[in-house]
Structure formats: structure tokens, C-alpha cells
């Protein structure tokens with residue numbers, strides 16, 4: 539998956555039609571997908587209750603009869619727009635993942651197999667995603683793909699925030715900002731000339747920390763502690779204190 543595909547995944551909104559369209563249009567090789575077809579090509583009926591739809595949905599639409607949400611996405615099997623149930627969105631996301639990033643998809647399948655074996659039951663999406671991110675970090679670190687590594691840490695920050703772990707989420711956002719100031723990339727690891735920090739990460743970290751009673755001073759301490767470890771482990775060029783003052787000022791490099 540390209541850097542942009544990752545970004546689109548990170549910032550996808552409730553109606554991520556743009557996301558689906560961007561990915562499928564950018565990749566004309568739809569024939570590479572060999573999995574099952576998903577969704578309905580019949581835009582005149584609700585996918586849940588089969589009630590007739592007055593207008594063909596163009597984006598997320600609530601069925602007037604049953605009240606459930608109908609989603610519109612492109613599917614990779616034939617690149618056609620289809621109607622989907624909410625429960626099918628994750629399946630479709632995995633289908634696109636298998637096309638756009640076969641390496642990450644294969645990691646995910648391995649994680650699901652392992653968790654299923656260990657738990658004796660199918661793992662939840664949250665459990666799968668978390669373990670998947672961890673195995674991707676390993677993979678990218680081994681291969682020196684520090685741009686993808688950084689993207690995965692950002693996915694983890696979002697995950698932590700959504701799963702009610704604000705302290706760790708805040709720290710992870712700062713860690714990503716720090717990696718960005720160090721110019722993490724897939725070509726040569728860390729290169730200050732490629733620094734590209736995103737100031738919103740600092741603002742988000744401070745916001746969610748304060749909401750959960752962590753002071754800025756305390757956040758700073760925790761960040762410095764973690765950043766020093768990272769700097770040692772990965773031989774990062776930027777000093778943690780320097781990074782903190784850049785982040786406070788909202789600098790991008």
C-alpha cells in the first residue's frame with residue numbers, strides 16, 4: 539500500500555466513498571483480485587429488508603423501511619459500485635487490502651490464524667487489528683521500512699484513542715511526530731532532510747491528555763523518556779528536547 543493509501547485509510551470519514559474511489563481508480567489492475575464477490579448490484583432494493591428504494595443510493599443511506607444503513611462502495615472483484623450492509627464493510631476493506639498491500643494482508647491472515655488457534659474462537663476486530671499492527675511493526679523494522687513503520691504507529695495511536703486508552707494514545711501521537719521530525723522513510727531509514735511533522739498530532743496529544751487528567755508537564759516527561767529510548771535504539775538524529783520544543787511551536791521540521 540502506498541503512503542497515500544495509508545493516509546486515506548487513516549483519515550477516512552464515516553462516508554468514505556472518496557477512499558474507495560481513490561483506491562480503485564488509482565489501480566487499473568482490478569483483475570489481480572480473485573476472491574469472492576461482495577455486495578448487491580441491485581440499487582433498487584434495500585440490502586437488508588429488500589424494500590424498494592425510491593432513489594438509487596449514491597452514498598450512505600438509511601432505509602426508510604427497516605432503518606438500517608446501506609453503504610455504497612466499489613468492490614475489487616469487478617471494480618463495480620455495489621450496495622453493502624454495514625457488516626460487510628470490514629470484509630470489503632480486507633478485499634481491497636489484499637489488492638493494494640498483499641504483504642500487509644498476508645500478515646493479517648497469519649495473525650487471524652494464530653489468534654483463532656490460541657483462543658479456540660474467531661478473534662474480534664479489535665484484537666485482530668492490534669496484534670496485526672504489532673506484527674507489521676516487526677516486519678517493517680526488520681526490513682528498514684521506517685515510513686511504513688511510522689504509518690503503523692499512527693494507526694495504533696488512532697486505535698488507542700478509539701479504544702479508550704488516552705494516555706498511551708497521546709504518547710503514540712507524539713512518538714509519530716518525533717519519528718516525522720527525524721524524517722522516517724522507507725528508503726534510508728531516518729533522514730533529517732526529509733522531516734515532515736504534522737502539528738495536529740501535538741495538539742491532539744495535549745487535548746486527549748488533558749481530558750484524561752494528564753498535565754502537559756507530565757506528558758512532556760513521559761514523551762522525553764520514551765523518545766530517549768527510541769533515539770538510542772534507532773540512532774535517531776534529533777534530540778528529544780529539541781523535538782519537544784519544535785512540537786510545542788507546531789513546527790513541521
Ligand SMILES: [Zn+2]
Pocket residue numbers: 584585586587588589601602603604605606
Ligand atoms: Zn431496509
